[in-house]
Amino acid sequence: MSEKGDMFYAWTKFDDIKGECGGAVISLLKYALEAKIVDVVLTVRKGYDVYDPLPVFITDPAELASCAGSLHCGTFLLPKLIKKYLNGAKDLKVAITVKGCDAKALYELAKRQQINMDNVLSIGLNCGGSVSPTVAREMIAEKYGIDPDDVVKEEIDKGQFIVMTKDGQHKGIKIDELEEEGLGRRANCQRCETKIPRQADLACGNWGVFGEKAGKATFVEVCSPKGAAVFDGAVSAGAIDVCSPDPKGLEIRGKIESVMVKMGKKAQKSQFAALGEGTERLATIMRDSSRCIACRACIENCPICYCVECSTLKPHLVDQTKTPPDFMFHLIRFAHIADSCVNCGQCQELCPAEIPNALFMHAQQVELEKMFGHTPGIDMSLPVLAFAEERDERQRLNDTGSDMIFENVFKE
Amino acid sequence: MQMNYVTTICPYCGTGCALNLVVRDGKTVGVAPSNRSPVCSGKLCSRGLRAAQALDEARIKQPFVKGEPADWDAAIGKAAELKKFAAGEVAVITSARLTNENQFLVQKFAKELGAVIGVVNGGTGSSTTTLNEIRDADVILALGDVMKALPLTGNKILLAKEKGARILYIGPQSYTAVQADTVEISDEFAELPPGFSTLLKNAARPVVVYLANDAAAAAFAAGLKINAAVLYDTNNGRGTAAMGITPLSLPETVKAAFIIAETPEMEKDIYADLLEKLDSLELSIVAASSETSLSGIADIVLPVSALHESEGTVTNWEGRIQKIKQAVASPDGVKPLADVLVDLAGKVGISIPTGTPEEIYTALAAEVPVFAEVSYEQITKPEGVYLREA
Numbered sequence: 001m002s003e004k005g006d007m008f009y010a011w012t013k014f015d016d017i018k019g020e021c022g023g024a025v026i027s028l029l030k031y032a033l034e035a036k037i038v039d040v041v042l043t044v045r046k047g048y049d050v051y052d053p054l055p056v057f058i059t060d061p062a063e064l065a066s067c068a069g070s071l072h073c074g075t076f077l078l079p080k081l082i083k084k085y086l087n088g089a090k091d092l093k094v095a096i097t098v099k100g101c102d103a104k105a106l107y108e109l110a111k112r113q114q115i116n117m118d119n120v121l122s123i124g125l126n127c128g129g130s131v132s133p134t135v136a137r138e139m140i141a142e143k144y145g146i147d148p149d150d151v152v153k154e155e156i157d158k159g160q161f162i163v164m165t166k167d168g169q170h171k172g173i174k175i176d177e178l179e180e181e182g183l184g185r186r187a188n189c190q191r192c193e194t195k196i197p198r199q200a201d202l203a204c205g206n207w208g209v210f211g212e213k214a215g216k217a218t219f220v221e222v223c224s225p226k227g228a229a230v231f232d233g234a235v236s237a238g239a240i241d242v243c244s245p246d247p248k249g250l251e252i253r254g255k256i257e258s259v260m261v262k263m264g265k266k267a268q269k270s271q272f273a274a275l276g277e278g279t280e281r282l283a284t285i286m287r288d289s290s291r292c293i294a295c296r297a298c299i300e301n302c303p304i305c306y307c308v309e310c311s312t313l314k315p316h317l318v319d320q321t322k323t324p325p326d327f328m329f330h331l332i333r334f335a336h337i338a339d340s341c342v343n344c345g346q347c348q349e350l351c352p353a354e355i356p357n358a359l360f361m362h363a364q365q366v367e368l369e370k371m372f373g374h375t376p377g378i379d380m381s382l383p384v385l386a387f388a389e390e391r392d393e394r395q396r397l398n399d400t401g402s403d404m405i406f407e408n409v410f411k412e
Numbered sequence: 413m414q415m416n417y418v419t420t421i422c423p424y425c426g427t428g429c430a431l432n433l434v435v436r437d438g439k440t441v442g443v444a445p446s447n448r449s450p451v452c453s454g455k456l457c458s459r460g461l462r463a464a465q466a467l468d469e470a471r472i473k474q475p476f477v478k479g480e481p482a483d484w485d486a487a488i489g490k491a492a493e494l495k496k497f498a499a500g501e502v503a504v505i506t507s508a509r510l511t512n513e514n515q516f517l518v519q520k521f522a523k524e525l526g527a528v529i530g531v532v533n534g535g536t537g538s539s540t541t542t543l544n545e546i547r548d549a550d551v552i553l554a555l556g557d558v559m560k561a562l563p564l565t566g567n568k569i570l571l572a573k574e575k576g577a578r579i580l581y582i583g584p585q586s587y588t589a590v591q592a593d594t595v596e597i598s599d600e601f602a603e604l605p606p607g608f609s610t611l612l613k614n615a616a617r618p619v620v621v622y623l624a625n626d627a628a629a630a631a632f633a634a635g636l637k638i639n640a641a642v643l644y645d646t647n648n649g650r651g652t653a654a655m656g657i658t659p660l661s662l663p664e665t666v667k668a669a670f671i672i673a674e675t676p677e678m679e680k681d682i683y684a685d686l687l688e689k690l691d692s693l694e695l696s697i698v699a700a701s702s703e704t705s706l707s708g709i710a711d712i713v714l715p716v717s718a719l720h721e722s723e724g725t726v727t728n729w730e731g732r733i734q735k736i737k738q739a740v741a742s743p744d745g746v747k748p749l750a751d752v753l754v755d756l757a758g759k760v761g762i763s764i765p766t767g768t769p770e771e772i773y774t775a776l777a778a779e780v781p782v783f784a785e786v787s788y789e790q791i792t793k794p795e796g797v798y799l800r801e802a
């Protein structure tokens with residue numbers, strides 16, 4: 001029997017599963033679906049090519065084998081799909097694969113009563129970062145001198161972004177070198193410190209698989225009793241085989257994690273510094289925000305934004321006829337969510353006006369964290385400003401016919 | 413529960429952003445980014461983000477004759493009265509939002525019938541530059557509020573600006589004016605302001621950007637002799653123009669009109685001008701997926717499939733042909749436009765090509781030179797394929 005904190009090497013026992021490492025993740029998902037622990041698996045599958053990962057909703061276990069492997073161009077965030085399309089897992093049991101940012105988003109949505117965590121099984125993927133598909137293709141054409149259409153696999157290993165072509169050619173370039181030229185991982189990934197998502201039920205990766213199992217097993221850290229139960233179940237059902245990790249592997253994994261976290265902190269320092277400080281920073285934010293076309297993609301895709309009645313749509317706060325909208329549009333977002341931003345990058349990657357929204361928000365989040373001690377996305381503790389009973393509160397306002405959040409003490 | 417993503421092209425402007433329609437149990441329930449799109453990298457404007465709702469809004473679900481519900485046979489039978497009119501008395505008024513394949517069929521229909529044909533909300537002209545070349549330009553001259561009309565084309569202008577390009581603007585006060593660094597607020601394009609000419613002359617990669625339905629801007633841009641981005645603000649305005657279908661001008665002789673009125677959202681009534689004429693016609697037929705001001709008063713209304721219920725190709729302003737994929741089935745009572753055209757053709761005694769979208773495309777490519785040498789199969793890739801002249 002395993003418990004929280006236990007670590008294993010694990011690999012698939014199915015012949016048809018060709019995983020990224022040991023195929024443990026797909027096998028665990030398959031077990032969970034077959035044993036009816038979950039009704040649906042929300043994960044990722046290659047679409048047109050490796051640059052086109054698409055979220056998939058799988059109910060037939062036989063389909064899972066086609067989802068094996070890691071897609072490093074999968075920059076999207078999965079948890080909000082549970083809220084949007086699966087009714088917040090209210091009555092449906094969902095298994096989901098989560099990178100660090102996904103795991104954090106899951107918690108922030110759960111805190112706000114938008115996802116029912118009791119019905120969610122989360123399988124964490126260690127994450128060194130993801131690369132936007134269009135950046136990846138341009139980078140491969142220009143920096144690697146390889147036709148992006150010839151690439152059949154990409155991976156991030158030992159500080160390099162490596163591509164493999166259909167005729168067996170391997171080429172790697174140091175990520176540092178790529179990122180100095182504005183290529184490589186997304187800017188938010190460069191700042192990210194969530195390398196092993198221990199807030200998931202299980203955290204899986206290739207770091208620390210050492211010795212004879214190298215390349216053949218997945219490193220699994222058990223992170224919750226729910227994770228332990230599913231892991232043990234998968235072992236007894238014969239879905240995966242396991243052994244204890246090589247002590248040298250454990251040490252390596254720990255070292256890589258701390259190096260990566262340090263790199264993230266360093267990137268934060270330099271990216272935030274480039275924003276300037278005080279009024280200078282405000283001026284930078286106001287200048288860039290003045291490109292906004294009020295499309296609302298940032299709100300639509302942010303895991304923290306969920307209000308039924310978004311304040312940015314209230315004409316007394318933001319003139320709805322102006323493009324670019326007044327700065328109040330952005331101030332509202334800062335005020336409402338900066339304390340809980342999980343640095344997932346969606347609001348920046350999907351902004352048609354190229355506003356570095358995630359950078360602005362993350363820069364504020366770290367300051368608020370210093371002031372109030374709240375770290376978003378690590379557990380269920382409420383943020384400073386959270387209004388976590390949104391639905392109940394709206395109902396109360398509706399019932400009383402009031403729009404006052406606080407009692408009006410001046411009322412006769 | 414069945415749920416999947418279908419990658420298709422935004423039904424709105426001529427930028428041609430790809431997007432994913434989220435389909436649950438046979439219904440489109442949302443839009444998700446298609447980060448793979450070389451056109452938009454997953455970014456969408458408010459219209460693209462709302463496409464799932466918009467495509468299903470205000471749908472017409474059965475034929476109408478004189479405002480009364482009718483069955484298909486009766487409606488098509490009545491519409492066949494088109495044959496009573498002499499050549500030159502019938503106008504086929506098409507939409508710049510049809511797939512290339514459907515547009516080709518509409519054009520064939522008009523030709524066989526001897527009808528005049530024109531497009532509403534189309535444009536003229538072809539570009540000598542691309543989205544990526546706008547991004548890499550060093551001086552960009554925008555004529556009018558191009559960034560508002562085609563937001564993700566505007567995105568490339570913003571990217572160029574980030575890389576140090578100069579953005580010059582002539583036109584009314586607007587969003588584009590706010591983003592430009594040098595601005596001439598003016599309602600007309602009379603002559604190039606002095607500072608502008610020097611900048612354009614010294615530029616290594618200058619581009620002029622204007623809307624395909626802005627004749628004044630086109631005339632002005634022609635005098636500059638630099639690469640031009642001619643922006644169509646409909647998803648297939650460029651493809652329509654490439655087939656030689658020009659903006660509508662109704663001759664006085666017209667007594668009957670067959671109007672394909674495709675507009676996925678009644679945001680601005682593009683049919684206001686036509687509306688006045690409709691009363692004076694002896695017969696008006698509207699084929700449309702959703703309600704417009706026209707469908708309210710036309711003699712005959714024929715409900716057709718919307719873009720998310722269709723397969724085919726569209727051409728963005730660059731001349732990039734991209735695939736439209738069918739995400740869901742049409743509601744009961746609604747028919748694909750191609751089927752309606754074939755039925756009606758049969759009833760009026762003319763013949764037009766029939767077949768799968770691929771077969772129609774192949775027929776189109778064989779006839780319209782700019783589409784030649786591009787096969788339907790090639791268009792499947794997310795990059796699409798450029799028209800030959802582009």
Ligand SMILES: Cc1cc2nc3c(=O)[nH]c(=O)nc-3n(C[C@H](O)[C@H](O)[C@H](O)COP(=O)(O)OP(=O)(O)OC[C@H]3O[C@@H](n4cnc5c(N)ncnc54)[C@H](O)[C@@H]3O)c2cc1C
Pocket residue numbers: 018019020021022023024025026027029043044045053067068069070071072073074075097098099125126127128129130156204205206207218219
């Ligand atoms: C972007 C990314 C970066 C990673 N970086 C590291 C790293 O630096 N160090 C490390 O130790 N491990 C990293 N991993 C995890 C590692 O690549 C393997 O996914 C993990 O070891 C599990 O291996 P497996 O053979 O058991 O997985 P498999 O059995 O092959 O299953 C992989 C599962 O991940 C899902 N998946 C693929 N791409 C994504 C995505 N973009 N988002 C969400 N789910 C996805 C698949 O659909 C599948 O369900 C990364 C994974 C991803 C997706």
Ligand code: SF4
Pocket residue numbers: 075099100101102127128129130188189190192193194343344345
């Ligand atoms: S933000 Fe962090 S967890 Fe998310 S993709 Fe980037 S590196 Fe991975």
Ligand code: SF4
Pocket residue numbers: 291292293294295296297298299347350351352353354355357
């Ligand atoms: S995504 Fe960008 S342009 Fe759209 S509303 Fe947000 S900040 Fe504005």
Ligand code: SF4
Pocket residue numbers: 298301302303304305337340341342343344345346347348357358361362
């Ligand atoms: S503000 Fe942006 S980066 Fe932060 S959680 Fe929301 S979408 Fe992610």
Ligand code: SF4
Pocket residue numbers: 422423424425426427428429452455456457458459460461562563564565
């Ligand atoms: S820019 Fe044009 S094509 Fe892109 S999402 Fe907006 S309307 Fe659609």
